[in-house]
Amino acid sequence: MNPPNQNSSLLLKSVKHVIAVASGKGGVGKSTTTVNLALAMARTGAKVGVLDADIYGPSIPLMLGIEDFKPDAVGEKKMTAASAHGITAQSIGFLINSEDAAIWRGPMAAGALTQLMNETAWPELDYLFVDMPPGTGDIQLTLSQKVPLTGAVIVTTPQDVALSDARKGIQMFQKVNVPILGVVENMSIHICSQCNHQEPIFGAQGGKRTAEQYQVPFLGALPLQLSIREAMDMGKPTLVSDPDSAISDLYIQIANQIVKQVAAQQQSSVSISISDDE
Numbered sequence: 001m002n003p004p005n006q007n008s009s010l011l012l013k014s015v016k017h018v019i020a021v022a023s024g025k026g027g028v029g030k031s032t033t034t035v036n037l038a039l040a041m042a043r044t045g046a047k048v049g050v051l052d053a054d055i056y057g058p059s060i061p062l063m064l065g066i067e068d069f070k071p072d073a074v075g076e077k078k079m080t081a082a083s084a085h086g087i088t089a090q091s092i093g094f095l096i097n098s099e100d101a102a103i104w105r106g107p108m109a110a111g112a113l114t115q116l117m118n119e120t121a122w123p124e125l126d127y128l129f130v131d132m133p134p135g136t137g138d139i140q141l142t143l144s145q146k147v148p149l150t151g152a153v154i155v156t157t158p159q160d161v162a163l164s165d166a167r168k169g170i171q172m173f174q175k176v177n178v179p180i181l182g183v184v185e186n187m188s189i190h191i192c193s194q195c196n197h198q199e200p201i202f203g204a205q206g207g208k209r210t211a212e213q214y215q216v217p218f219l220g221a222l223p224l225q226l227s228i229r230e231a232m233d234m235g236k237p238t239l240v241s242d243p244d245s246a247i248s249d250l251y252i253q254i255a256n257q258i259v260k261q262v263a264a265q266q267q268s269s270v271s272i273s274i275s276d277d278e
């Protein structure tokens with residue numbers, strides 16, 4: 001058996017683990033979840049970065065309040081990344097106009113993204129989260145093959161249309177031997193900011209059922225809550241604006257689950273390589 005993702009053509013020497021965050025469907029809260037999980041992980045003392053590879057809607061500069069950042073050259077071939085709230089961030093949005101990128105064909109977009117990853121002067125990082133473009137087409141497939149991924153986290157909402165796309169995402173990563181670290185169910189339940197009434201607007205437990213169906217870990221659920229959106233729009237994600245809240249705690253729990261899954265993957269790929277050598 002082959003070690004996971006052995007065809008990766010990019011090697012990031014300063015980055016220990018690269019984690020893709022993907023969703024089959026757009027708008028399910030992939031970027032929001034990526035940013036908050038990265039900040040949650042940084043709170044545990046890990047060195048964390050985020051790469052915004054969502055060419056159709058690079059939103060991480062806005063979410064981290066760093067829209068005006070412009071990378072500087074480092075030597076002849078590399079460029080700096082931004083830093084915000086204790087994490088490192090690089091975005092396709094710092095370099096190109098998203099309206100131009102939206103019409104790029106698959107190979108061009110995948111080429112630009114792998115170049116962005118390779119030509120950034122990343123500091124030493126324990127985890128680099130890659131906010132993938134939504135969907136499971138050529139761009140996503142090429143990225144999953146070219147980037148040396150430790151694993152993928154799938155973000156979904158609980159309704160059927162999002163779940164069916166999330167399943168396609170799981171299948172895509174499995175096809176290229178990228179381990180699924182788990183499924184996060186976002187917008188799981190709506191909590192009213194006035195009366196705290198809880199309502200499963202998009203259905204209940206769909207992400208959990210999908211994880212069970214594919215026998216991959218269920219990492220946790222996040223509510224649909226006004227404060228999460230408001231914090232993001234201000235460039236101060238919940239982990240920054242309200243670090244001791246129940247919501248921040250949920251992100252921290254999910255981040256801890258991811259750390260555990262990464263460790264489990266490392267162990268299983270070590271044992272796969274050992275048995276390969278025999």
Ligand SMILES: Nc1ncnc2c1ncn2[C@@H]1O[C@H](COP(=O)(O)OP(=O)(O)OP(=O)(O)O)[C@@H](O)[C@H]1O
Pocket residue numbers: 023025026027028029030031032033054057059134186187222223224225226228229230232233
């Ligand atoms: N749990 C949540 N509660 C409230 N609002 C949320 C939640 N998650 C995301 N949002 C909001 O939903 C909108 C879409 O989120 P986001 O941009 O993270 O989605 P996405 O899946 O990355 O979208 P795209 O695929 O278009 O890039 C944003 O306005 C964000 O603030």
